[in-house]
Every structure is written in C-alpha cells, then in structure tokens.
Amino acid sequence: MRKGLILSGALALGLAFPSLAQNPMQVKYANTITADDLKEYLTYLASDEMRGRDTGSEEGKIAANYLADFYKGLGFTGPVDGSYFQSVPLVSVQFSKVTLQVGKNKLVENQDFVFTGDGDMAKAAKTDLVFLGLVTDENLAKVDVKGKLVGLWAVGQRSNDLITKVMDAGAAGIVLVSMEGQANFDRIANRYKSLAGRGRIGFDQETKQRPVFTVSSDKMAALFGTPVETLKEAAKSSPETIASQKANFQVVKSKTPVEAFNVMGFLEGTDKKEEVLVISSHYDHVGVSSTGEVFNGADDDGSGTVSVMEIAQAFATAAKEGNRPRRSVLFLNVTGEEKGLLGSQYYSEHPIFPIANTVTNINIDMVGRVDYEYQNAENKDYVYVIGSEMLSSHLKKINEYNNITYTNLILDYRYDAEDDPNRFYYRSDHYNFAKFNIPVIFFFNGVHDDYHQVTDTVDKIEFPLMQKRAQLIFHTAWDLANREQRTPVDGTNTRGER
Secondary structure (H helix, E strand, C coil), X not given: CHHHHHHHHHHHCCCCCCCCCCCHHHHHHXXXXXXXXXXXXXXXXXXXXXXXXXXXXXXXXXXXXXXXXXXXHHCCECCECCECEEEEEEEEEEEEEEEEEECCEEECECCCEEECCXXXXXXXXXXXXXXXXXXXXXXXXXXXXXXXXXXXXXXXXXXXXXXXXXXXXXXXXXXXXXXXXXXXXXXXXXXXXXXXXXXXXXXXXXXXXXXXXXXXXXXXXXXXXXXXXXXXXXHHHCHHHCCCEEEEEEEEEEEEEEEEEEEEEEECXXXXXXXXXXXXXXXXXXXXXXXXXXXCCHHHHHHHHHHHHHHHHHHHHHHHCCCCXXXXXXXXXXXXXXXXXXXXXXXXXXXXXXXXXXXXXXXXCCCCCCCCCCCCCCCCCXXXXXXXXXXXXXXXXXXXXXXXXXXXXXXXXXXXXXXXXXXXXXXCCCHHXXXXXXXEEEEECCCCCXXXXXXXXXXXXXXXXXXXXXXXXXXXXXXXXXXXXCCCCCCCCCCCCC
C-alpha cells in the first residue's frame, strides 16, 4: 500500500522513476559502504588522540588533513585552486573577567550564571536590577528599564528577539531565565564550566554592549527574594510588584585569530557537470573539558563525517569503472558547526561553485545511534528526515522512492514540523543552504544520553544500522546526481532566522 501511494504521488508530479526494480549498478556501489570501513574511519577520527576535534585546534587541523588526504587518495580534485581547504576566518573571543553582584550576593560564573552576551567595559557599572518578566508592551510601560539590569522570564520562547527589544528600550543588560528547574540550568552551566578558558569562536564582529547573564529560575527568584511561583505570576502582567535590587557588573573582552578550514573533495560530472550536488557533514566537535576529559564526538558528528567518506568512496569506485555521475558532486566537511554553523555559513556566503548551480544539499549529522524514541522499539531501523519537502515537491519523494527500492528504513518526519520545540531544523548545516533556496534533506538519528557528553564514544555506535542509513543516502545522492532534471525549487522557505 505505502509503495503504491508514494509512487503514484511521484508520478503525478512528473518524477521520472524507471520502476521499483533495483538498479544493479547502484546496488553494487552501495554495497561498498560497509560497517567495517565506517568503524575503521570513526575509530581514528573519534579517538582520544584527536582530543575532540575542536574548531581551530591542532587536532582539528589533523582531522582536516586526514579528510583531505582521503579525498586525494580517491582521485578527487581539490576545488579551491587545487587545494582541498577553504580557509574560514574566525576569531576566539575571551571574556577574561565577568562579574555580577546583586545586593551583597556575588554570583559565581558558570555556577550561579552563564554569560551568553557581549560587551567590553573599562570599569564595573552600578545600577538596579529590575524585573520585567514577559517582554510585552504592557510590561515595558510599567517598568523603567533605562540604564538598568533587567530580569526577563523567557521560558519556552526565542530569547534573542526579546533581548533585542529590551536592549533597544535602553536596558544596560539582561538577567535571563530561559528554562525552569535547577537541574536543567546546571547541565548548561557544567558544559560552560568544562569549556572555560577556551573562548568563544566566531566571525569577527564589532563589540556590542549587550551583557546577558543567564540564570536558573530558582536563582532569579532568590535574587529578588521572591518564591518562583510568585515571580512567574508577576512575570505575566504585574512585574512592577517585584522590588528592584542594587546591582553591579563588569565584562572584559579580548580577541585572537583562529585558523580553521572547511575540507572538500570534488568529483566532476559528465554532461551536467555545471550542476553541483553538495553532500555535507561537520567534522568538528567540542574538544576537551577544563579537566582534560575528551569529548570524542563519535556520533556528533563523527558518524556523519565517516558516512560522507564512505559515500564518496562509492562514487569514486563508480567513476573509476567508467560510471561517473552526470552532475558534479562536492563532498563538504565543514568546521565550526558546534560554534554556530560557522563553516557552512561561510561556504554558503563564499561558495566555491555558484549557489545558482547548487542543485541540492544532503546533510548528515548524527546517524550512528538509536535515540530515546526508538530505544525500546522492536524495529530500530529508522532515520529522521528533516527539511526535504519545504523547498522542493520532489526531494522527499525521491528519497522515499530510493528507500522503498533499496533500504526499507523507517523514515520518521516527526522533527520536520515547523513548530518542533527542539528546533532541529535550525541546528545543523543544511540551514545555511536552505536560506539561499537550495533544496535540502537532513538525515539524523535523534538525541541520547551521550549527546554532547564525554561518553559519546565509538563503542556505542550501531555500525550495521549506520551502514543502512549511509546506503540510503548514497542511493538518494546517486539518483539526484544522475536524473534528467535537477531538483526543482517550487516551494517557499518558511523557516527564517535561527
């Protein structure tokens, strides 16, 4: 039933599918993608010796060279004037001094608060901490925020726009609650603490006087001497009932350049070689903790990176046997995803091949594990698919056709909803292609207890399942690279700013 429905829909849209019979050539090359190869590559990339492949680190550069050597060995071209590297100009921003005191309470960074804003101050500012709660015009009319530290209650909301609105109203800084419960805050604070002293990596920008101190709901209540439930209620429409507190704060900032690279291997196509399919992953992770523990990043995103390598090898084998794809394929491993999708942002804004010629981006981020939703399921052969039908009416159906024909995985679209509270669509590198109206399809296994923990290690990877996912992605990529018509852009990007 499912096969017939999907195929009928595809044909109704004029998609050219030869039949549901398998193409022996595709099967042959897909079968070169093996669990053993995936394990070999990942055991190296996610080893302790690679020290978490942090953006700009020496180990990150070793990983980049490993990937470049791999593509060179496949016979791929280095597309950046013969090089396999695209330099990404980044800086590391260090906040050498961040202080916050409310009344007589001197708060401890990465314990009582985490600093998530920007600023550079020659001396500490003395002011009042006032409570605004929800950012509404009615509340702003009741609380004088000019020159003050302003307490915001932004649980379940996108805080960036709220912060901007309050800063534009004249606030000196923000004390923010973005989630309820001390345990939730402690997880974030512990991560900041483990990465303390390493700086924030990003593109060089002018400093904005925008101090933002994120605290737990319990800490916010303690600062105002008010129970959490009372504070939550006041946040709605009576913030003026919460007494202000004396406060002072200071932020001191410095910058240093960071050397980082996107890595790419290029396979030129035949009669449609001007059109380019991009297959991407991020090879960076988050390095080591302040105590020297390694964040191996086996699933995130070692799994995606080695999947790209195996898919590249399958295409290379085909090309060497005279079966080069019609369209060109760019295998792109980006840096700085963990710092804010930086490498893919830089590529999309400084593309090696014209954006107009980029037909589709296939992005692979975390495809080596089983998540909470499927850990107790009888059938664990699944993959989450995100973004595939927003910009093109064909892409989702092309992927489904290849899945029906070759791999028979469960294609789960639950995180493709525009109101997905996890916002997974916005959290990986396909986003930076979609913003230029390039059709995207993002493959993902969901999160688990080891996500962004030092326990994300190779021994927990489900290699046979990862092989099936990589083979599906290969089949879809092969189809996209060889079909007569490029993926049409007949949809609208309904998912804007992150």
